Amino acid sequence: MSQMSKAYQPGRIEEKWYDFWLDRGYFTPKIDCGRKPFVITMPPPNVTGDLHLGHALTTSLEDIMTRWHRMRGEPTLWLPGTDHAGIATQVLVELDLAKQGLTKNDIGRQKFLEMTWEWANRSRKNINRQHQLLGASCDWTRDCFTLDEGPSRAVRTAFVRLYHRGLVYRGERMINWCPRCQTALSDLEVEHKEITGHLYYVRYPLASREGFITVATTRPETIFGDTAVAVNPTDQRSKVLQGEAAILPTIGKRVPIIADEAVDPSFGTGALKITPAHDPTDLEVAQRHHLPLVDVMNPDATMNDNAGLYKGVDRFACREGMVARLRNAGLLEKVEPYSHSVGHCTRCNILIEPRVSMQWFVRTKPLAEAAIAAVADGRITIIPQHFGKVYFEWMNDIKDWCIGTASIVAESPCR
Amino acid sequence: MSVEQPDACQHCGSQEITQDPDVLDTWFSSALWTHSTLGWPDETDDLRYFYPTSVMETGYDILFFWVARMIMMGLEDTGQAPFHTVYLHGLLRDEHGDKMSKLRGNVINPTEAIAQYGVDALRLALTTGSSPGNDINLGKAKLESSRHFVNKLWNASRYILSSIDSQGARGTALSSAETLAGRTLEDRWLQSRLNRLVANVSRLMERFQFGEAGWQIYDFLWSEFCDWYIEIAKIRLRDWGSAALRVTDASVESPVPLLASTLEKSLRLLHPFMPFVTEELWQRLGERLADRSGMSESLAIAPYPTADNALIDPQAERAMSATIDIIRSVRKARTEHRIDASQWIGCQVYVGRLLTEIASQARAIEALARARPLAILDRNDRKPQRGGELVLVLKEAEVLLTKMGGADQLTARRRLTAEIKSIQTRITALATRLDDSSFQTKAPLTILEKERQRLTAFEDKLDRLQSELSQLD
Numbered sequence: 010m011s012q013m014s015k016a017y018q019p020g021r022i023e024e025k026w027y028d029f030w031l032d033r034g035y036f037t038p039k040i041d042c043g044r045k046p047f048v049i050t051m052p053p054p055n056v057t058g059d060l061h062l063g064h065a066l067t068t069s070l071e072d073i074m075t076r077w078h079r080m081r082g083e084p085t086l087w088l089p090g091t092d093h094a095g096i097a098t099q100v101l102v103e104l105d106l107a108k109q110g111l112t113k114n115d116i117g118r119q120k121f122l123e124m125t126w127e128w129a130n131r132s133r134k135n136i137n138r139q140h141q142l143l144g145a146s147c148d149w150t151r152d153c154f155t156l157d158e159g160p161s162r163a164v165r166t167a168f169v170r171l172y173h174r175g176l177v178y179r180g181e182r183m184i185n186w187c188p189r190c191q192t193a194l195s196d197l198e199v200e201h202k203e204i205t206g207h208l209y210y211v212r213y214p215l216a217s218r219e220g221f222i223t224v225a226t227t228r229p230e231t232i233f234g235d236t237a238v239a240v241n242p243t244d245q246r247s248k249v250l251q252g253e254a255a256i257l258p259t260i261g262k263r264v265p266i267i268a269d270e271a272v273d274p275s276f277g278t279g280a281l282k283i284t285p286a287h288d289p290t291d292l293e294v295a296q297r298h299h300l301p302l303v304d305v306m307n308p309d310a311t312m313n314d315n316a317g318l319y320k321g322v323d324r325f326a327c328r329e330g331m332v333a334r335l336r337n338a339g340l341l342e343k344v345e346p347y348s349h350s351v352g353h354c355t356r357c358n359i360l361i362e363p364r365v366s367m368q369w370f371v372r373t374k375p376l377a378e379a380a381i382a383a384v385a386d387g388r389i390t391i392i393p394q395h396f397g398k399v400y401f402e403w404m405n406d407i408k409d410w411c412i413g414t415a416s417i418v419a420e421s422p423c424r
Numbered sequence: 425m426s427v428e429q430p431d432a433c434q435h436c437g438s439q440e441i442t443q444d445p446d447v448l449d450t451w452f453s454s455a456l457w458t459h460s461t462l463g464w465p466d467e468t469d470d471l472r473y474f475y476p477t478s479v480m481e482t483g484y485d486i487l488f489f490w491v492a493r494m495i496m497m498g499l500e501d502t503g504q505a506p507f508h509t510v511y512l513h514g515l516l517r518d519e520h521g522d523k524m525s526k527l528r529g530n531v532i533n534p535t536e537a538i539a540q541y542g543v544d545a546l547r548l549a550l551t552t553g554s555s556p557g558n559d560i561n562l563g564k565a566k567l568e569s570s571r572h573f574v575n576k577l578w579n580a581s582r583y584i585l586s587s588i589d590s591q592g593a594r595g596t597a598l599s600s601a602e603t604l605a606g607r608t609l610e611d612r613w614l615q616s617r618l619n620r621l622v623a624n625v626s627r628l629m630e631r632f633q634f635g636e637a638g639w640q641i642y643d644f645l646w647s648e649f650c651d652w653y654i655e656i657a658k659i660r661l662r663d664w665g666s667a668a669l670r671v672t673d674a675s676v677e678s679p680v681p682l683l684a685s686t687l688e689k690s691l692r693l694l695h696p697f698m699p700f701v702t703e704e705l706w707q708r709l710g711e712r713l714a715d716r717s718g719m720s721e722s723l724a725i726a727p728y729p730t731a732d733n734a735l736i737d738p739q740a741e742r743a744m745s746a747t748i749d750i751i752r753s754v755r756k757a758r759t760e761h762r763i764d765a766s767q768w769i770g771c772q773v774y775v776g777r778l779l780t781e782i783a784s785q786a787r788a789i790e791a792l793a794r795a796r797p798l799a800i801l802d803r804n805d806r807k808p809q810r811g812g813e814l815v816l817v818l819k820e821a822e823v824l825l826t827k828m829g830g831a832d833q834l835t836a837r838r839r840l841t842a843e844i845k846s847i848q849t850r851i852t853a854l855a856t857r858l859d860d861s862s863f864q865t866k867a868p869l870t871i872l873e874k875e876r877q878r879l880t881a882f883e884d885k886l887d888r889l890q891s892e893l894s895q896l897d
Binding site for chain 1: 448449450451452453454456457458459460461462463464465469470473474475477478479480481482483484486487488490492493495496497499500501505507508509510511512513515516524531532533534535537538539541542543544545546547550551554555556557558560562574575577578581582585629632634638692695696697699700701703704708721722724725726727728
């Protein structure tokens with residue numbers, strides 16, 4: 010027996026006992042059908058970095074429960090795992106590449122995938138080691154990663170089951186598109202920066218009588234995609250115009266003048282052009298009023314067939330052209346300098362283009378009803394209790410769940 | 425639409441199919457986590473046995489993103505709720521209650537904290553005093569006091585282990601401590617307190633009150649075990665070590681077996697909170713006991729303590745708390761009167777019903793309050809005082825201290841008058857509360873009873889204070 014030091018010296022002692030516990034297999038429960046097990050699934054940390062103090066708290070609390078139940082003689086399983094964190098991990102790998110002046114397109118898809126896996130594996134090891142440092146008595150023989158074959162197959166199975174139950178549908182949703190990288194970007198990959206541009210006051214002639222309704226816009230090049238002009242229903246200035254129609258300036262197409270709460274009466278003239286294919290708020294307005302979508306751009310941000318004579322012209326060149334045409338036609342009331350926040354691609358720093366894309370949605374209503382019942386009838390207890398109320402409020406008001414587009418979904422041109 | 429990679433379109437047979445290039449929301453795979461990790465969709469042994477799981481523990485900030493979706497998908501895929509309890513912890517903030525952020529520079533890195541304070545101290549700081557759903561404040565001071573506690577436990581254990589060695593008590597069995605039960609007041613008191621603690625901890629753990637459970641263990645070990653029992657045991661061991669006493673007084677037993685068994689139980693209680701230092705100490709203890717006294721090969725799989733209600737002894741608790749009250753009050757008076765720590769002061773303690781029990785603690789009171797000569801007497805035998813003594817009126821006793829410079833009539837009168845005023849205020853407040861009809865109907869009977877007892881105790885103390893004051897006239 011070694012002498013006890015005057016003060017406790019944690020380092021070596023911690024390592025010694027963790028190895029001892031692991032070695033004896035205490036953390037791997039034996040299935041004993043005569044006894045009820047105690048089971049915790051660890052919330053899987055993202056493989057995007059080190060553990061922070063919040064993880065240490067989670068780990069401490071879960072380990073307290075796990076060790077307590079194990080000491081009470083229950084077969085006890087604390088199942089550890091890590092999460093791929095999707096795009097967030099890819100972004101980190103890309104940032105690493107960027108330091109060497111490379112992009113993922115430079116090295117090719119295969120190599121990029123390899124690098125991402127390497128990153129994830131390194132990070133997983135690190136996270137597991139940190140959990141062990143904290144004394145977490147997890148069953149490492151059951152360690153899981155969200156991209157392991159098991160969980161991946163579960164994802165495909167769950168998706169297909171939902172699809173066959175008619176609980177999955179495709180719907181339109183605005184995504185962030187980088188015209189240069191030619192890819193959709195997650196919100197994490199979009200950096201919002203303040204830029205100084207202009208606010209253009211454009212006159213839209215009324216369809217049925219003399220006069221104009223003037224809208225304020227930063228993007229006159231998208232007038233080709235307008236499918237309405239909108240005002241706030243409470244706006245007295247334009248009350249008489251609600252329900253009338255306006256003519257798209259220099260284009261001649263007729264669009265309705267609608268009233269929608271989303272319009273801020275204090276912005277510009279209080280009237281907005283609605284371009285559902287190129288702006289997320291406009292898309293929501295259009296969905297509420299069943300307005301058509303007119304996409305006026307190609308994926309590389311040049312104008313498409315819908316932009317008439319500007320077809321093939323870059324978005325910013327088209328803007329200059331439209332401004333000149335409007336001015337010549339006497340339809341440009343004024344131009345004000347205007348600074349606003351605009352999303353940029355974190356990879357190439359180019360202005361992102363909002364684009365409508367078809368996405369997969371889960372119809373959550375029937376799922377939420379079952380989930381509400383499980384808490385209401387006491388099959389699940391939420392601690393502390395007051396979060397139960399918050400849960401019910403949220404579940405009663407649940408929106409369909411946009412789960413993106415699964416890479417498992419195979420499509421043929423026949424659909 | 426299929427689970428595995430298809431070769432052709434199921435609708436038209438075309439082999440010109442493409443994979444949709446976008447990515448699934450990462451919360452979708454997370455929503456399946458409780459069943460996908462156990463093998464679902466296969467009917468594996470793990471899934472059959474371990475699903476549904478027991479507890480989902482996470483921060484309240486992802487109740488919707490994650491927990492709600494797990495419930496939905498768990499029910500959808502398996503027909504069963506994925507867990508029976510959702511435990512939501514609060515968010516961590518710094519010692520001033522501010523959010524931790526890189527910008528503020530108040531972030532505590534767990535790896536660095538482990539290197540500096542040790543894992544056990546970090547875990548203790550994170551969990552004691554926390555309660556479900558409430559945010560947790562953590563700063564250097566809390567980490568330091570947790571480390572201080574780990575060291576206190578280490579040093580107390582060092583003392584106990586060295587006592588086992590030096591008293592030739594190696595090879596003792598833990599069960600020998602039980603046979604000693606009832607021998608001395610402090611032994612009965614310690615066992616009562618420990619079993620009450622064990623019962624409380626079980627109840628709190630079952631209600632997910634881990635912070636409070638940890639705090640109560642901490643408090644018991646620090647205060648009752650280390651500050652009182654071990655200090656009294658040191659005196660006993662000195663006496664027991666002196667052969668003359670051992671021969672003449674058979675009632676003086678060694679406290680070592682109870683020290684060992686209380687340490688052993690406490691380490692088991694504390695293990696879930698502080699796994700490393702407890703295992704180290706427990707193993708060191710085990711090596712000193714006969715056949716490890718039936719201890720398993722690791723604390724990690726040792727049984728969690730269960731309370732023995734037969735050992736709960738309210739009378740011993742009352743007498744011991746009166747003893748502690750006497751020692752504390754004398755110490756306080758010594759400090760107030762700037763009595764040198766090495767100086768003995770004469771002390772007469774007058775008690776009522778608890779005379780025998782408190783008298784059994786004479787050695788402890790003498791040594792810990794440095795009171796000599798010490799007399800513990802029946803309240804009814806008290807003679808009119810000669811004057812010049814300082815009188816302390818306590819819950820269960822009156823203490824007269826002699827040779828206290830500055831304890832003149834005037835000061836004594838002022839002190840007693842102030843105490844009388846203060847206790848009268850408390851009596852009025854408590855009496856008003858007890859008279860309140862809504863309190864009478866709403867408060868649980870046990871609380872009502874407790875409050876009535878408090879009132880009686882206050883009134884008793886007021887009587888005694890007033891009689892002390894009248895003696896001064």
